[in-house]
Amino acid sequence: MKKCSALLLLLIAACYTTVHATVPPAKLFVLTGTFQKSYTTDLMLMKVHEGKRIPIATAKPGKDKDFAFALSNPEEGFYYIAEGKGNNPIRIYIKSGDALSVEINNEGYKMLSGSQENKLLADWATASSVIARPAFQFLNVNMEYQEYFKNLNGFLPEAKKFNQKITTPNKKFNTLMKMAVDMDVELDAMHYLLVPHSKHPTKAEYPEFYSQIIKSPKYTSASILQIGETVEYMGNYSTFFILMGDRNGPAPANRTEWAANLFGNDTLKGAYVANNMSRFKSYEEFTSNIDPLKKYLVTDSMKAAYFNTMKAMNNFKKGSASYNFSYEDINGKKVSMNDLKGKVVLIDVWATWCGPCKKELPFLKTLEEEMKGKNVEFVSISVDELKDKEKWQTFVQTQQLGGTQLFAAGWSDIAKFYDITGIPRFMVFDKEGKIVTVDAPRPSDAALKTLLNETLAN
Known part of the structure; x- marks a missing residue:
């Protein structure tokens, strides 16, 4: 996350627009403003990622309370200006080539200049504050439910009218804004019921609007994830x-x-x-x-x-639960860790390109032969890339490798889960599928056979 002063960001913007031909002016978005509240705080610019707000830059207002953000070739959509670590977010709309200027004050915010999309957003922030709070901040509200329900019922026709006037030339914005208006009203209405109040209504006192919120199913398109409150x-x-x-x-x-x-x-x-x-x-x-x-x-x-x-939740200590991987064997059959419960399991994470791995194979074959007839499952999991699957199959067949041979198609989930960054890695699990060790001795070390026998005896 970037942190810059307002002056520096303005200089960056000027530099991009006047000097560097590699970044055309039309690719830059610039946001300037003043923070006119009684206290001082850092400001954060946040983008929407999968239905929630995540920070991308911070700015500290200067001594004149001014601040600025500049983005090169931003992804078009909703963004948010927030205080501190994400408080009091203000929804804005960003696209390449636009400029926006705002004043943030105790009543919410005032747009000084900006696009048609942001003018509508500012109008919505003002209009929607009649329900309970400015710009749908979702803070506890000291308002009795009779008053809130009256405000809600009175505002619903206004919200419908507002949706009808969302007719900018930007069709993407129009679709997103209409969804946001509906979501804002429903979220505010639900939130009022779900936060503590001195007195709560009975279900019979709920306005009819509450029953309309319930849909089966609710939302059928992932496009709603472009809104930061989803x-x-x-x-x-x-x-x-x-x-x-x-x-x-x-x-x-x-x-x-x-x-x-x-x-x-x-x-x-x-x-x-x-x-x-x-x-x-x-x-x-x-x-x-x-x-x-x-x-x-x-x-x-x-x-x-x-x-x-x-x-x-897993410290990988002895007795901890194992990860339930699932991979195809040499014949294309899926095998999971849970399938192996009831046996002591030795897992070898390896690859055909790994010299040290291949060096252990003769010792592994010997160990497997010595443990024959005992309740031990030898499992080899290849982290060869998908493009090398045939190479792996040929290697397994020509080297006559025994046990259960599985193909993980690269550094997949088992490697990520056990933090495997180097191979070979040997791991031992008991009959219940619990961890004995995720960093066992190699087959060339007699200590591995001892460990397997001790695990069998327990």
Whole structure:
């Protein structure tokens, strides 16, 4: 994340627009402004990534309270200006070649100059503040529910009219803005019910609008992830869905799976799952709930969230749970770690191009022969690249390698999970699939045979 002074960013912008022919002026977006609140704080520019806001740059207002951001060839869409670590976000729209100037004050913000898209966003921030708060900041509101419901019912026709006047020449913005308007109103309405108040209404007192929020399924397009409040919305929606239903009914066996299935798009389900992993307290609870949902984790960041959360719950000490990999064997049959439970398992992570790996093969064959008839499964997992799969198959056949031969197609999940950066790596697991060691002696060391026998005896 970049951090620059307002003056430096303005100099950068001037440099790009007047000197460097490699970056045409039309590719630059410049945001300037003043921060007119009673306190001082750093400002953060945030982009939208898979339905949530992530920081990309910070700026410290100068002594005149001015600040600036400059982006070269930005991806078009919603961005946010926020205070400190992400507080009080203001939604803006960025595209190459635009310039925007704002004043941030105690009432919210005022646009001094900018595109037609940002004028509409500023109008929406002003109009929507009648419900509860400026620009949908989702803070606790000291407003009795009778007053809030009155404001909500009065505002709904205005929100509908506002949506009808979103007719800029920018069709991408129009589609996104209309979705954002609807989401903002629903999120604000749900959030009011879900935060603490001195007195809460009965379900019979809810406005009719609340029943209209529930859809089956909710959202069927991943395009909604271009809005920075989507992940927050999904979390509120799952809780609100329960609030609106039969609260005396049986609780779902897998709450995460149940909630993900409220949404009618696999990428949306993946976004929900990825953002609800940290609530699990143990590795076993995490894997039993999340592993059936891994098919929805389709993006790199979703997969990274899975591995990072899983690894954080597993210290790889003796007795810790193993990672349930699943790879094809030499005949194309899928084999998982769970399939091997009931046996002591020796795993060899290797590759055909690895000299030290091939040096261990004669010792591995000897060890396998010596352990024949014992309850030990020898598993070799190749991290050769997919393009070298035939080379691996030929090598396994010509070298007459025994045991279970699996192909991981590169440095895939098992390598990432166990932080394997060098091979060969040998690992031993007990009959329950629990870790004995993830850094075992090599077959050329007699200590490995001793370890296998000790594991069999336990």
